[in-house]
Amino acid sequence: xxxxxxxxxxxxxxxxxxxxxxxxxxxxxxxxxxxxxxxxxxxxxxxxxxxxxxxxxxxxxxxxxxxxxxxxxxxxxxxxxxxxxxxxxxxxxxxxxxxxxxxxxxxxxxxxxxxxxxxxxxxxxxxxxxxxxxxxxxxxxxxxxxxxxxxxxxxxxxxxxxxxxxxxxxxxxxxxxxxxxxxxxxxxxxxxxxxxxxxxxxxxxxxxxxxxxxxxxxxxxxxxxxxxxxxxxxxxxxxxxxxxxxxxxxxxxxxxxxxxxxxxxxxxxxxxxxxxxxxxxxxxxxxxxxxxxxxxxxxxx
Numbered sequence: 017x018x019x020x021x022x023x024x025x026x027x028x029x030x031x032x033x034x035x036x037x038x039x040x041x042x043x044x045x046x047x048x049x050x051x052x053x054x055x056x057x058x059x060x061x062x063x064x065x066x067x068x069x070x071x072x073x074x075x076x077x078x079x080x081x082x083x084x085x086x087x088x089x090x091x092x093x094x095x096x097x098x099x100x101x102x103x104x105x106x107x108x109x110x111x112x113x114x115x116x117x118x119x120x121x122x123x124x125x126x127x128x129x130x131x132x133x134x135x136x137x138x139x140x141x142x143x144x145x146x147x148x149x150x151x152x153x154x155x156x157x158x159x160x161x162x163x164x165x166x167x168x169x170x171x172x173x174x175x176x177x178x179x180x181x182x183x184x185x186x187x188x189x190x191x192x193x194x195x196x197x198x199x200x201x202x203x204x205x206x207x208x209x210x211x212x213x214x215x216x217x218x219x220x221x222x223x224x225x226x227x228x229x230x231x232x233x234x235x236x237x238x239x240x241x242x243x244x245x246x247x248x249x250x251x252x253x254x255x256x257x258x259x260x261x262x263x264x265x266x267x268x269x270x271x272x273x274x275x276x277x278x279x280x281x282x283x284x285x286x287x288x289x290x291x292x293x294x295x296x297x298x299x300x301x302x303x304x305x306x307x308x309x310x311x312x313x314x315x316x317x
């Protein structure tokens with residue numbers, strides 16, 4: 017127990033040195049053994065919300081309420097702002113629901129995610145979470161709502177002010193001047209609830225039909241600068257989804273080791289540094305998660 021406390025303290029020091037407040041939970045999916053730092057603190061989810069959205073879309077497809085092959089017309093005049101995928105399209109396009117799902121999960125395409133929310137509402141996504149027994153995640157709005165905040169409307173030159181506002185307007189209890197960053201009004205969840213969701217995706221018989229499609233989507237994530245460098249190798253595959261918005265930097269996923277070990281990991285964080293590019297923060301999140309993962313994995317051997 018003393019050794020575990022020392023590991024958690026070291027992880028907290030690594031995060032603090034990088035200007036981060038974070039929640040981390042690592043759980044051995046075979047034994048339930050876990051190690052955590054502030055795992056029950058709620059955070060706005062940013063693009064992590066696309067994971068429960070994907071689950072809800074796949075369940076709707078299984079029940080016949082959605083057809084993954086159905087084409088959806090995307091009008092560039094209604095696209096959600098964002099740096100990837102269809103957010104950058106200049107012309108109208110038709111894309112199947114199943115392909116929108118791939119774009120939303122693998123390149124974190126916000127326009128694709130909102131097209132899915134148009135067919136599977138935030139309330140419907142939350143209802144699916146409750147059906148599978150996950151209580152600590154609530155989905156309340158589409159991705160485009162994040163871009164309607166005052167902070168997000170500022171120009172690129174004004175982005176440092178947006179980051180400073182996001183940092184300064186937070187409260188210790190998760191409140192925020194910007195409604196979409198207030199955990200009582202935002203898409204919000206805890207590291208523990210996200211690990212619970214991953215555990216159900218990986219092992220709940222009731223999600224057997226959704227499991228393999230979700231594993232494929234998570235394995236196809238192309239945003240890999242955060243936790244992947246410290247976790248994956250030729251002997252370990254990392255299935256993940258990231259979330260980034262203003263001062264928020266998150267990642268959740270499952271690592272499968274060739275020796276049979278399987279661990280769910282959730283890292284949710286906010287930075288106190290008003291800068292868009294923070295390689296030290298990305299490295300700190302990976303290092304802190306790796307410290308807890310290595311300790312939990314060592315206990316299993």
